[in-house]
Each structure stands twice: as structure tokens, then as C-alpha cells.
Amino acid sequence: MKTLIINAQPDFLNDTHFSVRLQQLFLKQFSERFPNEAPAILNLYDHEIPRIETEQLLAVWNKQQAGDELTVDEAKIAETSNQLLSQFKAHHRIVIVSPLHNFNVTSRMKDYIDNILIARETFKYTETGSVGLMTDDYKVLLLQASGSIYTNQDRYTPLEFSRFYLEKMFVEMMGFDSFDIVRAEGTNVLSADAVWQSVPQQMKLAFSQFYGE
Template sequence: MTKVLVIQAHPHIDNSLSLTVGKEFVEDYKKSHPNDEVVIRDLFTEEGVPALNDVTMIAWKKQKFGQEMTDEEKETIKKHDEWLDEFISADKYIFINPMYNHFLPAEMKQYLDLTAIARKTFKYTPEGAVGLLTGKKAMHIQAAGGKYHSEDANPMMDLGSVYLTKMLNFYGINDIDNIFIEGADENPEKRQEILEKALQDAQAKAPKF
């Protein structure tokens, strides 16, 4: 069975363009892939993404050298392993987020830090780092108030999309597609038109994903 992991990095608000298009994509995907397992990982729950803090670093060091850990350190390692194992076990990934100041939400960045683990998602070799998650694919659904991917725009100003793509490449994932919902703040009178076009993109791409 194919496992699809939906990584949703968005506050729980109404009328979100990225959440609306993301929901449409996931629902259409389920219709065309009824036997696949779809798991939603919401990064904006009260629990949030496991932190990379002092406790984490100490726990990793103790784990590496086989030293006794405190209960807090053991629980920290357990949470990290659960999230990492979930990520590694997926065959396909759907990332859903708004653009924040030309980048990803902090929760998405923290999630990528959580999954960038040597010997798990990549490994070091004499020739450099090599990704271990080959053969997988990803879809990135992102809304932005301005335009960054139209013919007259500069896509390099969308640093978040560039970063996500590079990190997935680092993991060995090269089959990546995107749905960008852009310009609704620049042109509020075209908001519905922009949304409708993105929904059509989702409906067209979901069955093929």
C-alpha cells in the first residue's frame, strides 16, 4: 500500500487559500487512489513540532555514546524517532503552507531540521552527502500574497520553495511538483479567480500524483 504523508504548516484560520487548495488536492487524490493510506501531519497543533533544543542535543549525545538518559531525554528521543520514522515510511509527500516573508513558516523549517538526520534520510560518502529516500515524490502547495512564479516575476524571491526543493533533493527526492496560489493580496479583486485556477490545477494534478 502506498503511504501519502500530508505535512500541513498553516495556522487554523478560515478562508485560507493554501488550505482550501490543499484540501481539494487531498480529496481528489483519495478519489483516484482509494487504496492508498493518507496521513495528515498538522504542524500547528498544540503539541507542535518536537524542538531541537538543549535537551535534544544532550539526549543525542548520550544516545550516541550509550549513556544513561533522564526520563525527559528518553521522551524527547522517542518523539523525534516517531516523527522521523513517519516521514521515512511515506512514499509520497504533500507540503501545504503559506509564504511568510519570502520563506516557509518556522514550523516547516523546524520539521525539515527534524527530518535531516544522517544515516536516516541521507548519508555521508567520500564523494559527499547522498540522499536515502530515492524513488519517492512530493507536491508543494503554497499561497503567497504577491507573484513570484509568473512570467514577469523572480522565482528566486520565493526562498522557501527553493529551500524545500533543495532539502528534498538532499534526501534523494527529485520528483517534485508545485501548485502556487499567488497574487490575491496584490489583486484582491481577482482572489476568487486565482483560487479557482489553483483548484483546477489541484483537480488536474491529483490523479496523476
């Protein structure tokens, strides 16, 4: 099963982060389940991800729509964006590794989504609304670490915009079959052991669903 891990942790080389530990746990289970395979790993903060700015994606899209020739720099931006999109579409299992930043996804993750949420590629517009095109057994799993706890049905629960945003974009907009989440939460209020206590079981259940076991 072709799997793409999208690591949106800015400090992705620091294995003290719970989000990085979540990725390591996933990789351990993956190697046990698929000993002859290896997932592709894209560390977003180790790459230049094109952004929606006047001198980047906006310039590229406007010129492409007008049929104008791109500059050398714009052509490189277009090529990078196309490569990200092609890589994304080629993997039917998407794993997002991320901390929760101010209740939402990291800035580089948002930039990445701007390169893959493309009309006529991953969704299309119709007279009755948009329709997802990623409907051929695509699934997404979010591995998220957060300083607070968002599952207590209190004031923090509706502020977990990251989960809601990603689920809506992947399932409702792009047509993914499923969205699941494994949380390491309360990293700023609980001990490390308490944070990790439920994680292995969460991962085991999510992994089984992710690969249809």
C-alpha cells in the same frame, strides 16, 4: 499509495486560508482517485515538534553520541523525533501544505525537517559528498499559498526561498524522485476568484504526475 500530508499552516483549522483550501482540493481528488484509502495528516501546529535547542534535540544528540543516559524528558523528545522520522519514511508520497512566511517555510516546518533530515536515515555522507537514501519512488508535492506573486520573473521570483529550500532538501539531499508545486499566489493583491482561477488545473496536472497516472 501511502500518502502523508504535512500541514504547516499555523491556523490550520481556518478554512478561509488558501493553503487550507489547497489541502481540501487535494483531498477531494484523492478521494475520487483512491476511494478506499485515506492519507495520513500531520498538523504540525497541533503537535510538539522537537527543536534544535540546548534542552531539546541538542541535548539528546550529544548524549546519544557520548553513550550517556537520557533524562525522562529527553527520552520523550527522542521518542517523538523517532516517531516523526518513522512516519515520514513509511510514506512514499509527501504533501506539504503551507503558507509562505517571509519568503520561506513556516518555523514549525523547519523544526520538522530537523527531525527527518538525519544522516544514515534519509541521507548519508560519503567522501565525494552526501547521497540521498530516499530513492525508492518517493515524491513530494508542495501546496503553497502566498500573498505576492512569485512566477512573474520579477524581483519576487528569486526570493521564493521556501520552494528552493524544500526542493533542495528533498530531491538533492534526500534523493526524492520528484518535487512539484501547486500555488495559490497573490492572495494579498488579487481577488479570491483570480487567485483560484488556475488552481484546479494546476492540481489536476500535479496530481497526475504525483501518482504516475
